[in-house]
Amino acid sequence: MSQLRNGQTSIFSQIDWVTIILYLIMVVCGAVSIYAACYDFDHANLFSFDEFSGKQMRWIALSLVIGLTLLLVETRIYETYAYVIYGAMMVLLFITPFVAPDIKGSHSWLVIGPMSLQPAELAKFATALAMARLFSGYNFQLNAKAGNYAKALALIFMPIVLILLQNETGSALVYMSLFFVLYREGMSGLVLFAALFSVVIFVVAIKFTESQILGLESGQFWILVLVMVITVGMSVIYGKRNIEIARNLLLWYLLCGLSMWGLSAFTEIIIPGRAAMLFAIGVACVYLGFESARMRLRKLLIPIATAVLAVGFLFTVEAAFGKLMPHQQLRIKVVLGIEEDLRGAGYNVNQSKIAIGSGGLLGKGFLEGTQTKLKYVPEQHTDFIFCTIGEEEGFWGAVGVELLFLAMILRIIQIAERQHTTFGRVYAYCVASYLIFHFCINIGMVIGLCPVIGIPLPFFSYGGSSLWGFTILLFILLRIDASRKSVLAY
Amino acid sequence: MRKDYNLEKRKYVICGFIILIALIYGVRLFNLQIADAKYKRSADSNAFLRKTIYPSRGLIYDRNGELVVFNQPAYDVMLIPRDVQEFDTVSFCNALNMTREELLKRLADMKDPRLNPGYSSYTPQRLVSHLSAQDYGRLQEKLYRFPGFFIQKRILRQYAGTSGANVLGNIREASQADIQADDYYAPGDYTGDLGIEKSYEKELRGIKGVEILIRDAHGRIQGRYEDGAHDIAPISGRDLTLSIDIKLQEYAESLMVGKRGAVVAIEPSTGEVLCLVSSPNYDPNLLVGRKRGENYRKLVNAPDWPLFDRAIMAGYPPGSTFKPTQGLIFLEEGIITDKTMYPCSRGYISGGLRVRCHPHGSPLPLLPALQTSCNAYFCYGFKAMIDKRSKYGNPSNAFEVWKNHLVSMGYGYKLGIDLPGERRGFIPNSAFYDKNYGATHWSANTIISVAIGQGEVLATPLQIANLCATIANRGYFYTPHVVKEIQDTVISEEYTQKRIPTINPEYFADVAQGMRMAVIGGTCGKANIPGIEVAGKTGTAQNPHGEDHSAFMGFAPFDNPKIAVCAYIENGGWGATYGVPTGALVMEKYLTGTIHPSRKYLEQFLLSSSVYYAPPKQKK
Structure with missing residues (x-):
């Protein structure tokens, strides 16, 4: 018992506060941006739960509870139950399209009472755990035999196929980023390059x-x-x-x-x-x-x-x-995303570019953005949230957000490399890969450099599923990292 | 644990990749936000006004190219609540001819989420609809003094005449359900209601255009966004050419004034409907503009149901107009030949049953039976068929064969005319009787009245006219339709494909001959138009609503039919009283363009007479 208490107290001293602080800055900035994106002079109330920003505050509060809980779970549990969690999540993904209502042609939302959850977001951490477990197997070396590749690819493509069945191309493509992990663990760079x-x-x-x-x-x-x-x-x-x-x-x-x-x-x-x-x-x-x-x-x-x-x-x-x-x-x-969907609001990316471009160096100021508020940019509080930041906070704000992401990704890679176990390292690289993909595609799409693939900007975009998905990913990583010293023995 | 330092180096590649991407994005942001002046200009003119440009709705012509339905502009006063500033309400109200209280009420209604669920202070909202041209002119002059207000031009319908409302239909504002079902519609848009306005809505409505205007911070229009590069020009709806002859339609409607019923005329060689009259009718102009709602309510509540298109919706007992189908079926099934004679002793007597008939020669073969409309003949034939166990095994099987022949002639199911709301009439099947009488407890005599078009059998006037067209064609028909041509495209294939009933064409020739004899020396002598060979069949249908219904179907000329007509007058008594003259005059008018002086008295009779209605039916 005493050992356990020791373990608990040590967790909060061992925890990587840099990541936590980056995380908190990002979610708070996100909620503020959502408030700005949906601001309406007729009825303005930051904490009203009818508003997206109010709801997002609630999601954030629940995220912190989830994060804290995850920190209290013994690391071994994640390792032991990795495949069970993965299997359960795949079953959930499989049944989702059958029970999910049709929302804009995609069947990816599970509606439970007043909440709707997107299992595709939650499957991210499960897949990361399963990958980590696979690579930490005894004497496992990716290049040793072709069967190892087959196993890794099976883990990656299972969620992709299941999510494609829900008609959520964007969320499915995210899992392709796990090829970065394969590369780090020994896959030839030529494969990554060729892809x-x-x-x-x-x-x-x-x-x-x-x-x-x-x-x-x-x-x-x-x-x-x-x-x-x-x-x-x-x-x-x-x-x-x-x-x-x-x-x-x-x-x-x-x-x-x-x-x-x-x-x-x-x-x-x-x-x-x-x-x-x-x-x-x-x-x-x-x-x-x-x-x-x-x-x-x-x-x-x-x-x-x-x-x-x-x-x-x-x-x-x-x-x-x-x-x-x-x-x-x-x-x-x-x-x-090369040609605009004519049935959509038309010229989305052009509008988004105008909104960002009109921000200038210093931006128009908080709540002063007009482009995003006049609903010319669709999905402004979800996938196009970066647009609001670009318009209201200008070049400095946009670059600031970029730097926040860069800092977090580099920090996670640093955490990955300091792990003593393959499990920890592979898991951390999975987290980094997801973030790299979301960052590149989402911001690239908003500034018109990437095809329009509808995926959210982590921690910023409105939505509980995405926020929870990334919170879980991150806090499991922090838990693994915090106990790295206690696993020196084996 | 052993570390592979060779692989650890790869972290630099991954870090390098993400830093490179961040750099590229940074440069891009710099270009967008600082270097490129194009977006700075947009920053000054910080909002757009997306103005919908409504396409012109397709025009409607009749078969002779006469314009029947066209467009008139209407003007709605719109406002964007966010952009509205303090304004001179007195001057505004004067321009629009309304009181200040009315204005305040309209503004309150607009913001009421229950009355206007789509309200947003950023998007255009409608304040007043359908301004008159004068009000529009007065307001237009002063509009610059009311920032946030603008005028949206819309399209309303206008009708050249007052006839054909049941065919033409009208347009109404799209309902919440329409808007949810089809992305095309926005609140305040119009959509077709009833008639071809509804069934050809997709062709008529065209494609909306958008004009994108730039506004400054004060809401003033500064010009077009990027010189209209993103504007979309509207595409007009397609024009329709009706198969209806609007002059004939008017004429037939005038004959039907004061009577309830329907007149349907078809060109047999094409299936094109020449006129489709439902009486009583209403003026289509009632359903245009601001008075529409009120007038519509009145029409819905009117006791004689003017909105009910009797020509395609009413299920009437076809009466004796059904007899030709019976002759055809008996011939096809080998029950009779054209020589087979049946007796008529003032009616059909079998067991305790007696179906009465009027005096004429007896016994008689098929053609004179049609000529004199002998009830007994068709009852005997029907009994011979249904009770012929040697051929069919039991009455159920025989009845199914009988029913299937009728279905092949267009009875019992919707014909598929290109108008909304068509009903299918009713032809029972053997299961229907099994249910009512018990599986083996019925035979020909139980249901004998269907042989003469009474009892359970019901048909729409369109189905009766279509039967007449089939006989005129001696054995085929085209699905009746009211639209003949659509601009820049073709009409649906189902209207250009021959439908062939399961009856040998030679029997149709026999039946046609019988109908010719009915005109020359039989029940429909009033249809004998000088100089034109007419064939016809009367019908006098008993019904539970009072006096018999008066029906007639006929076609002409006999050898090269140009028109087949059905006239059906509720409670009109004998077929010869109202049905025959109405149908005959419509044929004569269409074929000769005028009415022969010797027949003017018929026209006078119809124009001046009205049928006193039986007590109004209770609404279902």
């Missing part, structure tokens, strides 16, 4: 088709330029100090680029831009192949494979997309 690069190729090739450069669509042009940059970069990495390979490649590309620019700028010759760029890349590949054979550097084949696969993928996407009927193309573009 990111193919997403970039896909989106850019479909998105930028309006203007033309050198006779080919601007999207394609920039992807081909990117391929060139990547081959140069890779030849630096894989060329083992043979910097002249990269230099030669760079010179070759510059020569090609300059001559094409010169020809198109000063003569009437119409350059077949696509053929010319493919020729330039092709010659570079042949050169790399030659160097690879000469210097017996098999790794130099990687940039060749990258270039060939990227170009092949680009043209496959283009051909496949061109074969679709116009309305199907539109549908894909709407899903990707």
Whole structure:
């Protein structure tokens, strides 16, 4: 008994107060922003429970209770019951679409009395626990055998599939961020790179088709330029100090680029831009192949494979997309957020950009924002909350929020690396991955750099499920971290 | 625990990635908020006004290209509560011709969440609807003195004549239910109610446009947002061309004044409805504008139900107009041939049962039976069929065969006309009788009255007219429809596909001949129009509401039918009294454009007579 009390008292001395303070700052700023976003001169009352901000205050209070409770739970419990929690949560996800009412076409909300909860948010911590448990298994090494990958991928894709069944694409995609964890635990960086690069190729090739450069669509042009940059970069990495390979490649590309620019700028010759760029890349590949054979550097084949696969993928996407009927193309573009959904409030992102842009350096001041209040920005208190901050608090406020997130993510990575157990480390990286994904996609969407994927900004957006989901994630992490010293023994 | 320092280095990659993203976003924010002046300009003009531009509703023409329904502008006074400042209420009320109390009440009603659930101080709210042109003019001049107020132009309907209200329908303000069911509607929008305004709402309404205006901090309009780059132009609704001949419709309505009932005329070769009269009728102009609500209430409560479209909703006993179907079924089933004779001794006598008939020759075959409308003939035929156990096993099976033939001729189910509210009439099935009499306790004699269109059988005037069109075509019909053409598109396929009943066409020729004989020397002599070969069939239907209903169906010309008509006059007595002259005059008017002097007396008779109604029915 006395030991237990000791354990409890030590928890609050061992706890990572930096994270807690960051967390508190963020939720309070969030509630204030929600108040501003929904402020209406007709009836203004910060703590009225009818208002979103009032409700959010209630969610925050309950979150603190949950957080405190979680801190009192023995770490071993999380480890022991990780799979049970995961299994239970998957069952919950599975039954949700059958019992959930239809809310704007998605069946993801469980309505329990006056509350509605989104199990997809709560499944995040369960998946993180299960991943941590898997990796902390005896002598588990990701690269040891293919079966290990299969297990990890199964854990990741189970919630994705179940959430897609609820018609919540955004929440499902969040789990893809767990590939960061796989990377940290040994997966080849090339996989991460390939995944990111193919997403970039896909989106850019479909998105930028309006203007033309050198006779080919601007999207394609920039992807081909990117391929060139990547081959140069890779030849630096894989060329083992043979910097002249990269230099030669760079010179070759510059020569090609300059001559094409010169020809198109000063003569009437119409350059077949696509053929010319493919020729330039092709010659570079042949050169790399030659160097690879000469210097017996098999790794130099990687940039060749990258270039060939990227170009092949680009043209496959283009051909496949061109074969679709116009309305199907539109549908894909709407899903990707490239084209605005015409049934929606129209030009959402444009409105959101105007709202942020009109904030200027110092913002219009608290409650003075007009763009967000006049309901030109939809979902202003949920997914587009960053918009209100940008408008009312200006550049400093927006960058401040960015820095808060950056600080929290970096702090969590630091916590992850100081764990003595694989369980703790993997769990912490899961938390960091979710936050990275939400941060990148949500803010990227609001400032018009990412497709419109409807996911909330953690701690800021209105909504109990999201807040509780991240609170649980964070406080379990804090609990694990607080007891790290007591697990030195094993 | 062993640490893999090679893998630990990867934290730098992950940290680097997130720092890079944060940097990119920071640069982007800098561009948006500080570097790009475009958004600073938006900061000065800090709000938009999204003005809906209503499309012009599709126009409606009749089959001869005559404009029947068109649009008139109406003006609503709107305001955005947040933008309204102190204003001169006296001057405002003067412009609108209202008292200050009225204005204050309207403002209070507008804010009352029970009366106006969509109220928000940021969005446009309606203060007054349907300003007259004068009020509009007066207010427009002074509008600059009332910031926050603006005028929303809307479209109302206007009718060239006063006829055809049951076909045309009208428009009403969209209800809360409409708005929830269809994203298209916003509070204050209009939607079709009754008639083709309802059934062709999607074609008629068009697509709304939006104009985005920029306002300054004082609510004054500064101009168009980005020069109208985000504006959406409205797309007008599609024009409709009716198959109705509006002149014929007017004429038929005038003949029906003072009587209750319906007249339906169809072009047999296409299924196009030439006129669709329900009497009593009402003036469609009653349901336009500010008086609509009051007038609508009056029409709903009127004792003779003017809103009830008798042509497609009323289930009447078809009476003797049903006999041709019986002849067709008996021929098809081999119960009779055109030579088969049945006796008539002033009626049909079987067991203790007697169905009376009027005096004529006996025995007689099918064609004279149709000519004289002999009840006995069809009762004998019906008994021969239903009780023919050698062929059908039992009366139930025989009756199902009988029923299925009728269904194939358009009875018992909705025909599918392009108007809302059509009813299906009633043709019983054997289960219906099994339930009423017990499974084996009924036979032909139990239900004999259906053979002459009485008893349980009910049909709409549209179904009767459609039967006549089928006989005119000698064995096929098209689903009747009132819209012939839709601008820039085609009418639904169901109106261009032939429907063929389960009866051999040669039998239709026999029945048509019988109907021709009825006009030349039978029950409908008044239908004998000089110079035109008419075929017809009267009907005198007993009913529980008093005097018999008077019915007639006929088509002409006999060899190349251009029109098939059904006239049905409630409590009109003999078929020949009101039904025949009404139907015949409609055919004559349509075919010759005028009424022969020798027949003017019929016209005079109908125009000047009215049928004294039986005691009004209780509303169901």
